[in-house]
Amino acid sequence: MKALFKKYKSVIRFIITFLSVYGVLIFAYSLYLKFSDGTQYYPDYFTHLVAHQTDAIVNSLGYNAQAIPHPNEASVKVIINGKYVARIIEGCNSLSIIILFLSFIAAFSGPLKTTLWYSLAGSVIIYAFNLIRIVILDLALYHYPWRQEFLHEIIFPLLIYGTVFILWMVWVNQFAKLKK
Numbered sequence: 001m002k003a004l005f006k007k008y009k010s011v012i013r014f015i016i017t018f019l020s021v022y023g024v025l026i027f028a029y030s031l032y033l034k035f036s037d038g039t040q041y042y043p044d045y046f047t048h049l050v051a052h053q054t055d056a057i058v059n060s061l062g063y064n065a066q067a068i069p070h071p072n073e074a075s076v077k078v079i080i081n082g083k084y085v086a087r088i089i090e091g092c093n094s095l096s097i098i099i100l101f102l103s104f105i106a107a108f109s110g111p112l113k114t115t116l117w118y119s120l121a122g123s124v125i126i127y128a129f130n131l132i133r134i135v136i137l138d139l140a141l142y143h144y145p146w147r148q149e150f151l152h153e154i155i156f157p158l159l160i161y162g163t164v165f166i167l168w169m170v171w172v173n174q175f176a177k178l179k180k
Helices: 002-006 008-034 045-061 095-107 112-143 145-174
Strands: 065-069 077-082 083-089
Touching: 002 008, 008 095, 045 065, 045 077, 045 083, 045 112, 077 112, 083 112, 095 112, 095 145, 112 145
Parallel strands: none
Antiparallel strands: 065 077, 077 083
């Protein structure tokens, strides 16, 4: 048993670190959501922020976009040129994806300063890419509503998770301290 543990020590350390960091961050995020009552920012601050940044970007592209609270659920409706095209829910704010990203980076940590900078830079990249993804999705749904399922369920998750995967691969291949 001891030899088996020694053989898979790095794998076990990765799993324990990943699950520990993920558990702590998800717990903190769930507390954040629990205490986000929606009175100032609806439904919560980050979802509200993403919705209004999406609105601003779509407007800058020449459309008349609005992000308004959904009356029946904890989400923000995106309306483009008077047409309701999508809703932005808590899962669209990219925080759960950033938590997954950070957990992996921590589990494959490199030097502390490098790990912190890459974590920050990667989180910003994921957030920005997610925002662009939502803008493109909203515009695609405005112009091609019959493609909703294909766009929302296949193409856009592939893009955001593909981005995270590429960031992970860059981290592992360029910065992580791996014993070879």
